[in-house]
Amino acid sequence: MLNISRQLSCLLGNSGRLVLNRFFSATPSQHQEIASQPLVRRDDYDFGATVLTLNNPKKANALSYDMLCAIEKNIQSASEDKLTRAIIIKSEGKVFSAGHDLRELTTERGKEFHAMVFEKCSDVMKMVQDIPVPIIAQVSGLATAAGCQLVASCDIAVAAESARFATPGVHVGLFCSTPAVAIGRCIPRKVAMEMLLTGEPISAQEALLYGLVSRVVPDDQLEMATMTLAQKICTKSKTVIALGKLVFNRQMADSRDGAYCFATDAMVENAKLVDCQEGINAFIEKRKPKWTHGGDQVQTTPKSN
Numbered sequence: 001m002l003n004i005s006r007q008l009s010c011l012l013g014n015s016g017r018l019v020l021n022r023f024f025s026a027t028p029s030q031h032q033e034i035a036s037q038p039l040v041r042r043d044d045y046d047f048g049a050t051v052l053t054l055n056n057p058k059k060a061n062a063l064s065y066d067m068l069c070a071i072e073k074n075i076q077s078a079s080e081d082k083l084t085r086a087i088i089i090k091s092e093g094k095v096f097s098a099g100h101d102l103r104e105l106t107t108e109r110g111k112e113f114h115a116m117v118f119e120k121c122s123d124v125m126k127m128v129q130d131i132p133v134p135i136i137a138q139v140s141g142l143a144t145a146a147g148c149q150l151v152a153s154c155d156i157a158v159a160a161e162s163a164r165f166a167t168p169g170v171h172v173g174l175f176c177s178t179p180a181v182a183i184g185r186c187i188p189r190k191v192a193m194e195m196l197l198t199g200e201p202i203s204a205q206e207a208l209l210y211g212l213v214s215r216v217v218p219d220d221q222l223e224m225a226t227m228t229l230a231q232k233i234c235t236k237s238k239t240v241i242a243l244g245k246l247v248f249n250r251q252m253a254d255s256r257d258g259a260y261c262f263a264t265d266a267m268v269e270n271a272k273l274v275d276c277q278e279g280i281n282a283f284i285e286k287r288k289p290k291w292t293h294g295g296d297q298v299q300t301t302p303k304s305n
Helices: 004-012 065-080 111-130 146-153 168-172 177-183 189-198 204-210 219-234 238-252 256-272 274-284
Strands: 040-044 049-054 086-091 095-097 135-139 142-144 156-160 164-166 215-217
Touching: 040 065, 049 065, 049 219, 065 086, 065 111, 086 095, 086 219, 095 146, 111 146, 111 177, 135 146, 135 219, 142 146, 146 164, 146 177, 156 204, 156 219, 164 204, 168 189, 177 189, 204 215, 215 219, 238 256, 238 274, 256 274
Parallel strands: 049 086, 086 135, 095 142, 135 156, 142 164, 156 215
Antiparallel strands: 040 049
16 A cells, blocks of 8 residues: 555655635736747636647647647646646637647657657647646547547546547547547447547537536637636645545546445545645634644644553
8 A cells, every 4th residue: 555645755855835816817927928929829818727738829739749748848847836727728719729740650750659659649648637736638629549548637627518528539540549548438338439430529518428528518618718727727736636636546446346446435534634624624613724734743642542
């Protein structure tokens, strides 16, 4: 049995106190001035959300090697930022992401480069699930192949009514094997196989029905709905959210009995946290909790015999 407390400590590091704002309509602050347009644009909101925008609409936000590196760098940076408690991944333009850049997958680029691209993509998808900060996909337009894989890898996905999802690799002779890892863990096996074998897209409502996305909203409400969801998450203790994400993903990969054992230990560790006891006391006293967002445990005095 892995030590929950040690895992949580490794995940969070020294998390500081976060400053909240009741409203998410505040103007975002640009994280960094860059002379040329970045492949991923970062905007930070004062209520605790970081928005990462895939910013290469001319190439349908393809997950090129450089784009994957930019996503990885920005997610890592945001997850280490003590002011960030939720990450939103969205896109610029009419396509969320068309998946891999096929120009990088010709024989001229060579087997070693191909391996580097696919390994980087897998690393990014695993990172999305492994970091302690929740990640929300805000999906507009078309999400295909590795772009659909990115949606499936996120903790939550909010889709516009016009969004569509597909794994069309079979159309060009490149089966979507790595996208199938994430997609096959989100939706029923036979639905996943139909998508993979035919390459035909499914609608946002079908994606909701099958479990690929968590919510579908009118196109003009997508931004508002995603921000509202992020704001709700950001009002919670960062430490408790981190523990919850870790435990949920771990127990889902375990057997029933193993999952209960792991989750039971997790709740015992959770109950020791200062933020947990603050939340319980706030509930009893009918007031709002004052989170520390740290991993400190309540100090107890041993009973004397």
